[in-house]
Amino acid sequence: MSVPLPSARLGLLILDSIDLPHRAVAGDYEQLFRNLFEFSGQEIVPVDVKRDLLPAHDECDGWIIPGSRQSVGDDDGWISQLRTWTRRALEVQVPLAGVCFGHQLIAAELGAQVGPAPGGWNIGVVDYEVLDSPPWLDLPDRYSLIASHQDQVLTVADEMELVATAATCPVGAFTVGTNVMCVQGHPEFVAPLAASLYKARIERLGSDAVEAALATLERPLNRRDVAHWLLQTIYQGRPA
Numbered sequence: 001m002s003v004p005l006p007s008a009r010l011g012l013l014i015l016d017s018i019d020l021p022h023r024a025v026a027g028d029y030e031q032l033f034r035n036l037f038e039f040s041g042q043e044i045v046p047v048d049v050k051r052d053l054l055p056a057h058d059e060c061d062g063w064i065i066p067g068s069r070q071s072v073g074d075d076d077g078w079i080s081q082l083r084t085w086t087r088r089a090l091e092v093q094v095p096l097a098g099v100c101f102g103h104q105l106i107a108a109e110l111g112a113q114v115g116p117a118p119g120g121w122n123i124g125v126v127d128y129e130v131l132d133s134p135p136w137l138d139l140p141d142r143y144s145l146i147a148s149h150q151d152q153v154l155t156v157a158d159e160m161e162l163v164a165t166a167a168t169c170p171v172g173a174f175t176v177g178t179n180v181m182c183v184q185g186h187p188e189f190v191a192p193l194a195a196s197l198y199k200a201r202i203e204r205l206g207s208d209a210v211e212a213a214l215a216t217l218e219r220p221l222n223r224r225d226v227a228h229w230l231l232q233t234i235y236q237g238r239p240a
Contacts, residue, residue, distance in 0.1 A: 006235065007040075007041055007042055007043065008042050008043070008060075008061040008062060008231070008234060008235050008238070009042075009043045009045060009060045009061045010037070010042050010043065010044050010045065010060060010061065010062055010063070010064060010231075010234065011045045011047055011055060011059065011060035011062070011063040011064065012029075012030065012033050012044050012045065012046045012047065012063075012064045012066065013047050013049050013054075013063060013064065013065050013066065013082070013102075014029055014030060014046050014047060014048045014049060014050075014066075015029075015049055015050070015065070015066060015067070015068040015070075015078075015082075015101060015102075016029065016067065016068040016069055016070070016101075017029065018032075018193075019200075021196070021200070022193060022196045022197055022200065025192050025193045025196050026190050026192060026193040029066055029067070029188070030044070030046045032188040032189070032190075032193075033064065033066065033188050035188075036187055036188045036223060036224075036227050037227055037231065039224060039227075040227070040228070040231055042231065045059075045060055049078055049081075049082055050078050054081060054082065054085045057085075057088065057089050057092060057094045058094075061095065061234065061235070061238050062094070062095030062096065062097065062179075062234030062235070062237065062238065063089065063094065063095070063096050063097070064096075064097045064098075064099065064102070064230070065082075065086065065096060065097070065098045065099070065101070065102025065105060065106065066099045066100065066101065066102050066188070067099055067100035067101045067102065067148075067186065068100075068101040070101070071114075071151050072101065072104045072105045072108050072114050072151065073108075073114070073115075082105065083105065083108070083109060086105055086106060086109050087109045090106070090109060090110065090176065090180070093177060093179050093237070094179070095179045095180070095233065095234040095235075095237035095238055096176075096179070096180045096181075096182075096234075097180075097181055097182070097230040097231075097233065097234055098180070098181075098182030098183070099182070099183055099185075099186060099187065099188065099230075100148070100149055100183075100184060100185070100186055102182065103153065103173075103174075103182035103183055103184050104151060104152065104153055104184075106176070106180065106182050107153040107157065107160065107171070107174070107182065110157040110158075110159050110160055110176065111157040111158070111159075112153050112154070112155050112156060112157040112160060112171075113153070113154040113155040114151060114152070114153055114154060115151060115152075115154055116150060116151055117149070117150060117151065117152045117168065117169070119168050120150070120209075121148075121149070121150050121204075121205050121206075121209060122147045122148075122149050122150075122152065122168050122169055123147060123148050123194075123198055123205060123209060123210070123213040124146070124147065124194075124198075124212065124213030124214070124215075124216035124217065125144050125145070125146055125147075125216035125217060125219045125221065126144065126145060126146075126147040126166050126168065126169065126172075126185055127142055127143075127144050127166060128142065128143055128144070128145070128164040128165065128166045128169075128172040128173065128185065129141070129142055129164060129165055129166065129172075130142060130143065130163065130164050131162055131163060131164060131165060132161065132162065132163060133163070134161070134163065134175050134178070134181070134233070136178060136232065136233070136236050137229050137232060137233070139163070139164075139229070140222075140225075143164070143222035143225060143226060144219060144220065144221050144222055145183065145185025145186060145187055145189075145221060145222065145223065145226060146185060146186050146189040146190075146191070146194045146217070146221065147169070147184065147185050147186065148186060148189070148194065148197065148198075149184065152169050152171065152184060153170075153171035153174075153184070154170075154171070155171075156171060156174070159176050159177075160174045160175075160176060161174055161175045161176070162174050163175055163181075164183075169184050171184065172184050172185070175233070177237075178233075178236065178237055179233065179234075179236075179237025179238075180233065180237070181229060181230055181233040181234075183226060183230070185226070187222075187223045187224075187226040187227050187230070188223075189223075190223075191217040191218070191221075194213075194217060195214055195217055198210045198213050198214060199214075
């Protein structure tokens with residue numbers, strides 16, 4: 001059950017941009033997340049990680065670390081700096097929400113293994129089975145999100161509590177303490193955007209995989225539910 005949340009100041013770390021032909025479908029990452037959280041009335045504060053200095057952790061009530069086309073293990077300078085920032089955020093228990101790349105990065109900083117998914121690219125609508133609902137949330141037995149990832153979290157570190165799993169993605173969601181929640185799927189993605197991205201990447205993804213993924217995109221999604229869970233974790237994880 002979703003309960004109303006007080007307003008919070010949410011930092012959104014911009015790690016990438018949607019390529020222009022697809023941006024016309026639903027906007028860039030900032031717009032995608034503004035649309036996702038519009039129902040909640042939260043203040044969204046975007047920070048371009050590649051252009052701006054990483055902010056002080058206390059500049060916002062919590063931080064969203066979203067997706068990127070790059071891998072957590074890449075040696076780009078901004079990734080190294082973000083990993084250091086994230087490691088410190090975890091140490092001082094800053095409220096965090098990780099999505100896709102952010103999910104993987106937080107897991108890696110906790111000591112989990114992150115790498116290519118054994119089955120290759122994971123695309124289309126994925127059904128995740130909830131294994132254990134955190135005590136501050138009331139999760140259903142299952143939820144569905146759009147996926148678009150080649151890498152994923154392969155192991156569960158000691159500080160991670162596994163929340164949800166899928167046949168093609170064993171670590172679908174996890175929490176850390178009471179102030180961090182991460183999901184591999186994309187709650188900010190909508191079906192038309194995913195379709196546009198998949199079709200443009202058909203040579204890389206394979207025509208059969210794209211056809212199968214496109215066929216799933218009419219299935220219902222739990223975008224708003226997942227958005228609420230992330231917000232609720234950030235809100236209740238704030239210092240008193």
